[in-house]
Amino acid sequence: MSSKTAVIAKLALRNLRRQARRSLLTAASMIAGGALLIFSLILGDGTHEQWIDSAVRMADGHLAVQSVGFQDSRALKDRIPSESRGLVEQALRQGGFPANINDMVPRLAVTGMASSAAGARPARILGVDPVVEAAFSVLDEKVRQGRYLQSGDRLAAFVGIGLLEALDLRLGSKFVLTAQDAGGEIAGQLVRVVGTFRTGIPEVDRSLLHIPLSTAGAWLGCSGDVTSIGLLLGNSEQVPQTRSSLRQRLSQHPGSEELQVLSWRESLPELDAAVKIDDFSNYLFQGILFGIIALGIVNTVLMSVMYRRREFGVLQALGLTPGQSASLVLVEGLFLTVLSGTIGIALGLSVTWFLWGEGLDLSSMMNNEWTFSGVVMEPVVVPRFRVARMVQGLSFIFLIGMLASLYPALRALRIDVAETMKFER
């Protein structure tokens, strides 16, 4: 550090201490702002992660390997044949299973009809491997009656409560599934209700049902084939890197050009939009809040400059350049904002950690289950602590400090030394 830089830093700190009350008042607003900023960021991240986790478990995971075209057609013709499925599984296991992939589920999805003596209803039929699906999906935790599918089940169906009621079925009742098979023919399959679930999402409860993957394959004439292979990661942050590494691995195998790796943002565009809108409204709120705080900082630093005009004149008479005088103001503003902002962030983190580290319980505000975009809102929001958010928060505060000090610094830069000395007369 040069001698002048050291002098500027020393003067800046002493000047802040000199106007202790004014500095503390401004710092208090920045501390509150910093705490609120980090609180809302980590709580927002926790909420979003919960939405994503809930949605990807109901859907195709954080990442889904599908045949090109399936995302749009949702038709059995765009399925992954068993050879390609083997290729994907081989690519994933090659050189060790990536550590951040927690679960991998093959699924055979088809849209068809579920019929009983009471009538027929459209149904979204998922052929699943009961063992891996139970670890992947949350459906097995939503059992209302009976049980989830088990290994060895053949003609079993796990049915949404809405569909069960619409078809006037009970546990043990038989009903018929009808859908277009791999050959384009209409095929039927008799199944028996072994359990029912209730997610709280009406459209899911009214249409979804799980049957064993082997049963679905045999029924639809495509044993061993799947429509998607879902991957559940540790968290949504790992998606871009894992997707890129998976694409890299797949590209080394012939036939991989028929496959695509979709992230949850592509397979669940409504959720992606909801997260972005929520982030935007959060940023907007923070922007307005920090705009107000910045005005307070401008006022404090500007008052300090106006009050000390002659001092700036003296400093320049003693050998500081106008630019160095201005940098003194910038440093004061930055010290004030960055120090108090850092304290605020630390305070926000500590309070959130100690009070709501295990989760912020909002159940008293949620009378009934709350769903949107196919996501069930959990009543307990668990904050998500990420270093990146702290760095973002500090950078934002640094930027605010810099911007808020800019105008007062310009005023200091333009001080006419001879003019300031006239006040002595």
Place this chain on the structure above:
Amino acid sequence: MVGNPALRTEAVWKVFHQEAEEVRAVRGVTLTIQPGEFVVLAGPSGSGKTTLLNLIGGLTRPTDGRVWVDGLELTRMGSRELARMRLEKLGFIFQSYNLLPVLSALENAEFPLLLRGMERDQRERRVRELFQRTGLAGLEHRRPGKLSGGQQQRVAVIRAVVGEPALVLADEPTANLDSAASDILLTVMEELNRDLGTTFIFATHDSRLMERSRRLIHLVDGQIVSDQWQESRREQ
């Protein structure tokens, strides 16, 4: 080989424009001051004393004419060069002392050396010696607010001379002091002038200071009307 004069001005003008009015604060002043002089610029209010000091100090730019300090021409310098010149060649003493309130007496006094990047030991040795010389020993760690006016002004004098500048510019240094404090201050400055060879230029109304100067320059309406060498009363 003859060294540079401490100060040389050549036909320096300073014209201010106040609304429609043109104020000629300094009118064609040509002046040379040699190293070691103890000079007083005297004259009534509005005679241009302070403006001339500001021009010499590079705090304001002349409308016309040229100024050299220790052989360096100020009129061609940019703001960075002027700042460096002020740091290395000039010392300032102001009427209101203008010590930095957030620094102790010692820190104020060593400020120019600090800006020059001088080592702490060397800095403190030089400043403490001057504190001793000027009767301020023991007050090094007091803030300006805890010093009397006379003491503050002596700290300002130390700050002005500590870097051994070519020229010390003092604008009404005794105006806020009582007679006793003024006398002490003037004695200190005379001794520094005599012992260290520091060149002083004062702008003042103070008759005591005029009497103790060795060169008295009278300004009226921005022009030099007399430039007299005299034996100071103390020397008499």
